[in-house]
Amino acid sequence: MSRKPAAEYYAERRRRLLDNETCNLEFSTKGIFEIILASPMEYGATMSSLRFQNTFRQLASWPETCCERAFYPEMDEYHWRSRYGYPSVTLESGKSIKQSDLLFFTPSSEDDYIRILEMMSLSGIQLKSAERVIKWPLIIAGGTTVTANPMPLAEFMDAFVIGETEPSIGPVLDTIKSLGAQGASKKKLLRRLATLPGMYIPSIHDIPGKVSSIMRQWAGSDGMGMTSYIHSPDCINRDITMLEISRGCPFNCKFCQPGYVSLPYRECKLEELESVIDELQDVKILALIGSSPRSHPDIRKIIKAAEKKGLEIVLCSNKYDDQIHSGELHDDLTEKSIVLSPETGNDFLRKVIGKKLKNKKLLDSMDKHLESAEKIKIYFMIGLPFETDADRSSIVDFVKEVRSRTDLPIEVYVNPFIPKPWTAFQWSPLANPTDLRDWIDILSGEFRKMKKVKAWFGDPREAHIRALLARGDHRVSRALEEKLSGVGWNTAFKNAGINIRWVLDEVDPEMSFEWSFLNMGFGHTRLAREYHASISMNQGRIKDLEKAAEKEELD
Ligand code: SF4
Structure with missing residues (x-):
């Protein structure tokens, strides 16, 4: 050309x-x-x-x-x-x-x-x-x-x-x-x-660690309830109009950065939503948007108002990044899919990571929506803090259970857990990419044996880079400049004086990170408390397993 x-x-x-x-x-x-x-x-x-x-x-x-x-x-x-x-x-x-x-x-x-x-x-x-x-x-x-x-x-x-x-x-x-x-x-x-x-302002608030007055801002519920107003066939969601019904998240998953950083949970008022819906023109499909749209106390009335206008409804979670999903179950914005986000197949580990949702409830909710769906999407994470081989096997069991309940095609997405700032797991290590690769091999082998199940896996190397960027300090700017010059990420971090293995180790919760000078509206004390609660829960599980093993030996 x-x-x-x-x-x-x-x-x-x-x-x-x-x-x-x-x-x-x-x-x-x-x-x-x-x-x-x-x-x-x-x-x-x-x-x-x-x-x-x-x-x-x-x-x-x-x-x-x-x-x-x-x-x-x-x-x-x-x-x-x-x-x-x-x-x-x-x-x-x-x-x-x-x-x-x-x-x-x-x-x-x-x-x-x-x-x-x-x-x-x-x-x-x-x-x-x-x-x-x-x-x-x-x-x-x-x-x-x-x-x-x-x-x-x-x-x-x-x-x-x-x-x-x-x-x-x-x-x-x-x-x-x-x-x-x-x-x-x-x-x-x-x-x-x-x-x-x-x-x-980095040049004015010069020395991180010494300022503590930069307070995160958030809108009152009056400023919410926005709708999308630009539509285009070139958008991923094409002719769908989006309506925000809540912001923040009522749950407290300990790995979820948007969950923490979007606090407090706020709901748009029913009357305002009804009036917005009433004024919509030339809309066929309305997506109700929130981290957990089904948690809105007036969700039935909101749906009723939309149906009265002849609108087709989809309930969607915010797509912030790969570590935010609806609390329970939601629809895909562009396809007739049921989206499940159990994160793990095991109720216990799910509780440890702060997601208070049981397999039974999730699967029963899914059953109720099967009739109108064309496929099921299921999102998991591997390399979660305190995860065991048995926890990873439970992912396979969960998918088998879904398979036994429906003939619909199943898509499984498995992403490595990435420890993010301002979460209770910000001190947790990223799983070693070599281990992640081995686990992915095992899981993909299991999924291949199942009918109409396709699986996608997040790349362990990309997860490693993302963790370095997410938890990085000011030195990452040098790595970014190096990367821009055309070198690979490993060289970029090396030239910036950053040991790329540091995110593979647990960090002492007493340690203060460079971003700690910001005021999120909640403190590191809260995060540390939640982290220690997970550690205690897991220690309880280890003790129970040891007792069970001893009993088995005695029997
Ligand atoms: S993962 Fe989903 S349910 Fe959990 S806190 Fe984040 S947005 Fe809420």
Whole structure:
């Protein structure tokens, strides 16, 4: 492909994406303050996220601002841009992401860190905040992942929004706008931003461990209940309209970072949801979104209101990352699937990891929904803290039990457990990738023997990298830069002075992590207490097993 036609081809692709969209809201395309909301994921996945659509609405509807979106390019386009020096551009006008007053990144997992740097690098933006002498664009990141641990990106971002954007975004925009209009220096701007609740400014809040006043922000239930308003055949969830019915999670799974970092659990009020549903136009399928949509006390009434409007309903969990699932059972957004998230096949281990759900209840709920489903998806984790060989065998038993109850195709997803910041298991080790590989071999052999069961396994090596990024400190920024230069991850971490084996060992709960200076609204004491409770529960199990073995010997 010669250079010119490729440029035209990608410009046309961009315009087609835009033309295919229908948007129920109108935003100003002109404003004195120009923002770009940049997703380090591709268009289809990003625009299927209610959270992204909500952030865009907040930014684009703020007075005197105009906001455009930018997405990580599809792989072919990324290589072309990188090879010929074309920047990452916005969807709306095709301008470089460098040409804005504020560039707001929304990483949704650790995998996005390197993609953020790739987008910046494509666009000729100096990576390090301290080296960006030109004030604009100011670069900010927000979202669950950086709320929990901003340190890996701390050298690159000018600021972080810690917590949900609703309470923070207005004051942030007003501050930047007014000081920007006065010609204030970048330093002055950042100093002022540092005074706002929930803002972490690495260059000002200089020494992690010595500040404790950066408090995570969250919206009241009044600011919730959002619906998706941009639809496109290019989105993963196509013609489905999403409606948020709750935020946070009523459960307390000890491995789940979004579960902790989205606390408190909040439900949207029935009357407000009914009125939103009543006003919906041209909607056929409505997805009710929450970490555990069936936990909403008025779920039946909400469904009734939607059915009265002739809408088809799906109940979906938030798709934050691979370690968040509905408390019990939910539907897939795009397929007629029942989704079960038992995490493990064993009731005891499930209790130890904080998920108070029994096999029987889960399977009985599944039975009730079999008639309308076309397949079953089941999500497990391996390498969980305190997991034994017997626990892993129980995964096979669980799938066998599902197989015995239905002829529907079964898809099994098994991901390695990754210890994440601000969870009760943040001190736990990642299972050794070699062991993970052996366990995957055993499980896949067992699943192959079952009819109409297909299994997918998370890659142990990728899990190892993710754990290093998730629990990393400021030195990870060096590893990211090294990775950007084209070396492999092992070399990148080595050059950054990070021993990649450290995440394979348990960390002393007395030890304070670099991210501990943030105030999540709950403390490390709570997490340590929950961790120790799991340890005690497991010790009880070991004692019981020893007693049973002794008894057997005596008999
Ligand atoms: S895994 Fe699911 S049920 Fe458990 S805390 Fe996270 S969101 Fe809630």
